[in-house]
Amino acid sequence: xxxxxxxxxxxxxxxxxxxxxxxxxxxxxxxxxxxxxxxxxxxxxxxxxxxxxxxxxxxxxxxxxxxxxxxxxxxxxxxxxxxxxxxxxxx
Numbered sequence: 582x583x584x585x586x587x588x589x590x591x592x593x594x595x596x597x598x599x600x601x602x603x604x605x606x607x608x609x610x611x612x613x614x615x616x617x618x619x620x621x622x623x624x625x626x627x628x629x630x631x632x633x634x635x636x637x638x639x640x641x642x643x644x645x646x647x648x649x650x651x652x653x654x655x656x657x658x659x660x661x662x663x664x665x666x667x668x669x670x671x672x
Contacts, residue, residue, distance in 0.1 A: 626651035630661050 625634040633653045640651035641658050645665070652658040 628653045628657050630657040630664075633657075 623636045623638055626637050626640055627634055628640075629650055629652075631653065635651060635653045637651065640653065641655060643650045643652065643658055643661070650661065652661065
């Protein structure tokens, strides 16, 4: 039993030394390469009614006269539609 434990300890030591030798040979550090934080993909858009900034992917989009408007809520969208006049409302 003692021989088996000794055999595995020696085997582990050889593995550990071989792994360190390979790291040193290929120039890898223990910490690995520096990782940069991922870029921020989502942009913020401003609600024209209340002025709140909302992530573009979460905003409610409304198109009018070839321009896109982004809103934080349905209430702001409805308020915008009422303020812009009934004849200009087009989805």
